[in-house]
Amino acid sequence: MTISPSQPLTGLAAGTLTRVxxxxxxxxxxxxxxxxxxxxxxxxxxxxxxxxxxxxxxxxxxxxxxxxxxxxxxxxxxxxxDLSPPHPDPTQQFTRANHLAFNIAPEGFDLAVEVLRQHAVMIDHGPVSRPTGRGIYFYDPDGFLVEIRCDPLPQ
The missing domain is CATH 3.10.180.10 (2,3-Dihydroxybiphenyl 1,2-Dioxygenase, domain 1)
Structure with missing residues (x-):
């Protein structure tokens, strides 16, 4: 497809981008x-x-x-x-990205929380429970916020 300057661009069709x-x-x-x-x-x-x-x-x-x-x-x-965040306190967001979230099976969530605690990983907050599931937020070695979350347990 050739694009000419006179053609208005409407954006990519839904489904063109398939995944991250x-x-x-x-x-x-x-x-x-x-x-x-x-x-x-x-x-x-x-x-x-x-x-x-x-x-x-x-x-x-x-x-x-x-x-x-x-x-x-x-x-x-x-x-x-030489990377240094603009603010040394990791609770102060310093990038345009908010956090990186990993999914885990509900039955593995409590074990993941315990592993983080045993490794003295700095926890921001959680575990939290929501209608969408449970989550815990913590920092990687560079102060980037990471989440492990799971769907609710089946009823």
């Missing part, structure tokens, strides 16, 4: 962030042939780490050692 492919976060301490997302939250870190060709050298150099969620979403961590 990846989310990229800047991190100050790659080791702490890899431990947090890989070991504490249990995401699978891409290694070897699973790393996209365009990122292999950055991964080798320790500047990028990639994690895959079970639904195929990729979380990219970009090493920015």
């Amino acid at each position: 492919h990846h989310i990229a976060l800047n991190v100050k301490d790659m080791s702490a962030s890899r431990h947090f997302y890989g070991k504490i939250l249990g995401l699978r870190e891409l290694q070897g042939d699973d790393v996209p060709e365009t990122l292999k050298q950055l991964v080798t150099d320790g500047k990028v780490a990639n994690f895959e969620l079970p639904d195929g979403l990729i979380l990219d961590l970009f090493y920015e050692p």
Whole structure:
């Protein structure tokens, strides 16, 4: 399809964008962030042939780490050692993004909360219960707000 300047653009048709492919976060301490997302939250870190060709050298150099969620979403961590939020208090939002939310089965929610507590992860608030389910909000090593949430238990 050729677009001419005289054609008004109406936007993409519903369903054109099929899913979120990846989310990229800047991190100050790659080791702490890899431990947090890989070991504490249990995401699978891409290694070897699973790393996209365009990122292999950055991964080798320790500047990028990639994690895959079970639904195929990729979380990219970009090493920015000079990263400092505008405000050192993580409860003060410092980016346009509000938080990153992970879904968990309802029967695994309490265990996830206990894992966060055992690892002394800084909790912002929760667990909370709502008609849409339960959630807990906490901070990653760089002060980015993360949520683990679940749907309500079946009645």
